[in-house]
Amino acid sequence: MTPMVEAVGVRKRFGDNEVLKGIDMTVGRGEVVSLLGPSGSGKSTFLRCINHLERIDGGEINVDGRLVGYRRHDGKKYELRSREIAAARRGVGMVFQRFNLFPHRTAVENVMEAPVFVKRTHKDEARREALALLDRVGLADRADAYPAMLSGGQQQRVAIARALAMSPSLMLFDEPTSALDPELVGEVLEVMKGLAKDGMTMIVVTHEIGFAREVCDRVVFMDAGVVVEQGVPDDVLLNPAHERTRAFLSRVL
Amino acid sequence: MTSVASETVPAGGVVHADEPIVRLRHPGRWVAAGVLVVLLAMLVHFVATAPKLRLDLVAGYLFEQSILSGLLVTLELTVVAMALGVLLGTVLAIMRLSANPLLRGAAGAYVWLFRGTPILVQLLFWFFLGTVLPKISLGIPFGPQWVEWGTNTVITQFTAAILGLGLNEAAYMAEIVRAGIKSVDPGQTEAAHALGMNPVTTYRRVVLPQAARLIVPPTANETISMLKLTSLVLVIGLPELTTTAQLIYGRNFQQIPLLIVASIWYLVLTTLLTLLQSRIERRTNRGTVPLRARKRVRFAMGADR
Ligand SMILES: Nc1ncnc2c1ncn2[C@@H]1O[C@H](COP(=O)(O)OP(=O)(O)O)[C@@H](O)[C@H]1O
Numbered sequence: 263m264t265p266m267v268e269a270v271g272v273r274k275r276f277g278d279n280e281v282l283k284g285i286d287m288t289v290g291r292g293e294v295v296s297l298l299g300p301s302g303s304g305k306s307t308f309l310r311c312i313n314h315l316e317r318i319d320g321g322e323i324n325v326d327g328r329l330v331g332y333r334r335h336d337g338k339k340y341e342l343r344s345r346e347i348a349a350a351r352r353g354v355g356m357v358f359q360r361f362n363l364f365p366h367r368t369a370v371e372n373v374m375e376a377p378v379f380v381k382r383t384h385k386d387e388a389r390r391e392a393l394a395l396l397d398r399v400g401l402a403d404r405a406d407a408y409p410a411m412l413s414g415g416q417q418q419r420v421a422i423a424r425a426l427a428m429s430p431s432l433m434l435f436d437e438p439t440s441a442l443d444p445e446l447v448g449e450v451l452e453v454m455k456g457l458a459k460d461g462m463t464m465i466v467v468t469h470e471i472g473f474a475r476e477v478c479d480r481v482v483f484m485d486a487g488v489v490v491e492q493g494v495p496d497d498v499l500l501n502p503a504h505e506r507t508r509a510f511l512s513r514v515l
Numbered sequence: 516m517t518s519v520a521s522e523t524v525p526a527g528g529v530v531h532a533d534e535p536i537v538r539l540r541h542p543g544r545w546v547a548a549g550v551l552v553v554l555l556a557m558l559v560h561f562v563a564t565a566p567k568l569r570l571d572l573v574a575g576y577l578f579e580q581s582i583l584s585g586l587l588v589t590l591e592l593t594v595v596a597m598a599l600g601v602l603l604g605t606v607l608a609i610m611r612l613s614a615n616p617l618l619r620g621a622a623g624a625y626v627w628l629f630r631g632t633p634i635l636v637q638l639l640f641w642f643f644l645g646t647v648l649p650k651i652s653l654g655i656p657f658g659p660q661w662v663e664w665g666t667n668t669v670i671t672q673f674t675a676a677i678l679g680l681g682l683n684e685a686a687y688m689a690e691i692v693r694a695g696i697k698s699v700d701p702g703q704t705e706a707a708h709a710l711g712m713n714p715v716t717t718y719r720r721v722v723l724p725q726a727a728r729l730i731v732p733p734t735a736n737e738t739i740s741m742l743k744l745t746s747l748v749l750v751i752g753l754p755e756l757t758t759t760a761q762l763i764y765g766r767n768f769q770q771i772p773l774l775i776v777a778s779i780w781y782l783v784l785t786t787l788l789t790l791l792q793s794r795i796e797r798r799t800n801r802g803t804v805p806l807r808a809r810k811r812v813r814f815a816m817g818a819d820r
């Protein structure tokens with residue numbers, strides 16, 4: 263079976279600043295991987311490359327067996343049109359550090375938006391599914407609230423429901439709890455734990471070491487645009503092989 | 516230090532809490548109000564006693580047939596020119612924000628040209644276009660043409676007025692829409708893209724509705740000023756409200772009464788537009804928490820947990 267994500271030699275440059283210097287990573291179906299590393303090491307950039315929010319300068323990424331951003335033909339890679347890129351992104355859900363909910367729509371409207379305007383699902387059906395998703399993240403009673411009236415933890419749970427509404431086969435989380443007050447972190451991690459248990463393939467950038475140990479199948483430690491080491495959580499987190507990993511862990515633990 | 520403290524809180528235990536409060540007085544307000552009352556009395560006296568003012572004529576002409584059809588033309592011009600301005604302005608704004616340097620340049624040149632020349636000149640330009648370009652045709656550039664019209668039959672007074680007012684308005688609307696779009700958090704576009712929305716859907720469903728909050732108030736302003744700007748079509752002889760009033764007082768020399776008639780109608784329309792504006796603003800402000808409600812929300816959030 264093809265892996266869910268297969269990244270080979272991924273390079274990304276912003277001007278003179280090479281942010282990703284040849285990242286290789288494979289994520290199997292149903293696997294939950296946490297991506298760790300100091301700030302500025304390229305974690306967000308790598309996640310954004312996976313659903314083509316950034317264009318890579320070298321290497322290639324395959325998601326669900328399909329090349330990201332290009333079509334392979336006759337030994338060449340042809341750039342995709344923006345509509346094709348948009349279509350490819352439907353299989354990948356993304357959750358952001360700052361939630362990025364649509365402030366002019368209620369919770370349930372946020373969740374319905376993509377099914378109705380991307381998948382062309384009928385409004386009533388989309389609403390029913392959206393309410394079920396809000397129930398799944400524990401927010402059935404807040405369906406008609408605007409984001410500004412929700413706490414950070416509630417907003418992030420709506421954001422997760424919104425991403426799930428497109429029935430993605432892969433979920434990307436970019437520091438989903440970093441913008442939250444400490445007492446709100448738990449409710450979001452709880453929802454993510456449930457997703458992992460249901461077999462969702464997930465890549466999670468996080469500083470929540472406890473979550474990584476408890477939920478993730480594998481931890482990948484990145485620094486300065488390269489993967490320094492990876493392995494099962496207890497190995498990497500308790501017995502790091504590299505000095506850079508040790509230094510990082512001593513700072514976050 | 517201790518002496519200051521003992522002054523404010525006397526050690527003797529005298530209770531000051533029940534002393535009456537004397538509110539600050541505002542004598543200036545009373546003076547201003549007095550001046551206004553006198554000025555108003557002078558105005559009423561003037562209106563009531565100046566026989567030349569002919570208030571009877573104002574009442575008579577207010578609903579006169581040609582005034583009403585002039586009013587209709589003014590309304591049509593305002594609506595069509597603003598619609599053109601908003602639509603073209605939005606396209607120009609999106610072009611100016613695009614990654615394509617050719618689109619950016621073209622939109623920039625448009626704004627430069629139409630903001631840089633007087634609207635009066637533009638109106639006259641469209642009206643007299645027929646003198647330099649007698650025919651307009653549709654076909655292959657520099658090749659065979661399929662259909663052909665005389666410029667003067669296509670560009671009537673009304674089309675010239677719409678082109679002059681609308682194309683000029685688009686240049687101003689482009690700047691207004693651009694500022695609105697730029698105010699939207701880039702994270703919104705990113706979230707929309709991550710959900711699989713294509714660029715058009717992203718603009719239509721996510722960016723523009725949020726930009727509208729900043730776009731609506733200045734657009735209402737533009738509409739109100741367009742309403743009055745339409746009186747410029749006087750120069751190409753299109754009988755809208757002001758032109759009609761002028762035609763009438765050209766015959767009967769009752770300038771002031773007819774100008775009052777026109778002003779009354781402009782004020783009525785402006786008032787209606789202002790009401791419309793606040794209705795639209797209530798819609799576009801959806802999801803933003805009004806200052807007064809913030810406290811309640813915080814309480815609700817606390818209670819919810
Ligand atoms: N759009 C961008 N333009 C220029 N530089 C960027 C951009 N996005 C990220 N970078 C740079 O790339 C580096 C890695 O950033 P990022 O992937 O956000 O790191 P992390 O998420 O690990 O903290 C940083 O030095 C950052 O300044």
Ligand SMILES: [Mg+2]
Nearest residue numbers: 305306307437
């Ligand atoms: Mg980051």
